[in-house]
Amino acid sequence: xxxxxxxxxxxxxxxxxxxxxxxxxxxxxxxxxxxxxxxxxxxxxxxxxxxxxxxxxxxxxxxxxxxxxxxxxxxxxxxxxxxxxxxxxxxxxxxxxxxxxxxxxxxxxxxxxxxxxxxxxxxxxxxxxxxxxxxxxxxxxxxxxxxxxxxxxxxxxxxxxxxxxxxxxxxxxxxxxxxxxxxxxxxxxxxxxxxxxxxxxxxxxxxxxxxxxxxxxxxxxxxxxxxxxxxxxxxxxxxxxxxxxxxxxxxxxxxxxxxxxxxxxxxxxxxxxxxxxxxxxxxxxxxxxxxxxxxxxxxxxxxxxxxxxxxx
Ligand code: BDR
Ligand code: CA
Numbered sequence: 001x002x003x004x005x006x007x008x009x010x011x012x013x014x015x016x017x018x019x020x021x022x023x024x025x026x027x028x029x030x031x032x033x034x035x036x037x038x039x040x041x042x043x044x045x046x047x048x049x050x051x052x053x054x055x056x057x058x059x060x061x062x063x064x065x066x067x068x069x070x071x072x073x074x075x076x077x078x079x080x081x082x083x084x085x086x087x088x089x090x091x092x093x094x095x096x097x098x099x100x101x102x103x104x105x106x107x108x109x110x111x112x113x114x115x116x117x118x119x120x121x122x123x124x125x126x127x128x129x130x131x132x133x134x135x136x137x138x139x140x141x142x143x144x145x146x147x148x149x150x151x152x153x154x155x156x157x158x159x160x161x162x163x164x165x166x167x168x169x170x171x172x173x174x175x176x177x178x179x180x181x182x183x184x185x186x187x188x189x190x191x192x193x194x195x196x197x198x199x200x201x202x203x204x205x206x207x208x209x210x211x212x213x214x215x216x217x218x219x220x221x222x223x224x225x226x227x228x229x230x231x232x233x234x235x236x237x238x239x240x241x242x243x244x245x246x247x248x249x250x251x252x253x254x255x256x257x258x259x260x261x262x263x264x265x266x267x268x269x270x271x272x273x274x275x276x277x278x279x280x281x282x283x284x285x286x287x288x289x290x291x292x293x294x295x296x297x298x299x300x301x302x303x304x305x306x307x308x309x310x311x312x
Pocket of ligand 1 (some may be wrong): 012014040082127152161167168169243
């Protein structure tokens with residue numbers, strides 16, 4: 001039976017690739033909802049970009065909900081410097097004809113979790129954790145009903161990509177991230193420690209162009225645009241494909257390796273705001289609240305992505 005998931009997202013080209021990967025695997029994943037949040041670009045664009053992805057995948061029946069338009073406490077920070085003005089720069093896609101589903105994403109997350117069997121829904125946050133944190137604050141009873149939360153965020157051995165200490169998704173809404181890491185649900189984290197090893201090399205990117213489909217062309221265009229930032233900024237060989245790691249983990253957990261550890265989020269110090277403090281070496285007696293991933297079979301990951309997207 002397909003695993004039921006909710007994708008919480010701020011597309012962003014790498015979010016877009018993650019959404020497509022999930023929609024390309026209907027035998028394994030049942031996408032109950034896509035819930036948009038402000039992050040890479042404002043909510044008005046992350047909603048539209050989510051709709052563009054369900055349409056590109058030929059799955060317009062998958063409902064997209066608008067969520068929070070700003071973090072729980074701090075002002076919104078966006079990342080057009082990475083993703084371009086639209087969040088999906090590089091993909092030449094028409095405006096969506098599908099409308100947003102009625103209601104607020106936070107309420108829908110709560111309703112879905114409470115109305116399904118306990119342990120049957122996995123949350124997949126790919127952006128700032130505002131929607132999930134707000135849902136947990138409003139209805140803490142959802143936490144013990146979750147099968148798992150598998151999220152992209154944080155960094156420890158790699159440091160940060162937004163400040164020296166903090167990764168973007170956690171930095172944008174550290175208060176929400178703190179709620180998530182303390183909620184008690186099983187948690188698996190794809191941090192920069194993993195995603196900086198999922199680099200799109202020219203040979204990977206070429207495979208999207210070679211698909212010869214409208215989707216392949218759009219994915220190639222947007223990922224080629226997206227990777228230029230990290231290549232220039234960090235001198236990497238290719239751009240890290242962060243968010244698809246979450247979905248790839250659901251499909252092929254054997255591609256990843258990690259450790260069950262304690263993770264705490266810094267919410268006070270301005271210097272290290274949003275830092276994910278990982279007790280990798282077991283220095284404390286703090287409870288192990290997350291599986292922190294640290295390794296990836298990058299070729300296996302790209303094979304999976306190309307194989308699945310070529311089926312759409
Ligand atoms: C994360 O931030 C965003 O720019 C990406 O979509 C990803 O979710 C990486 O730090
Ligand atoms: Ca994202």
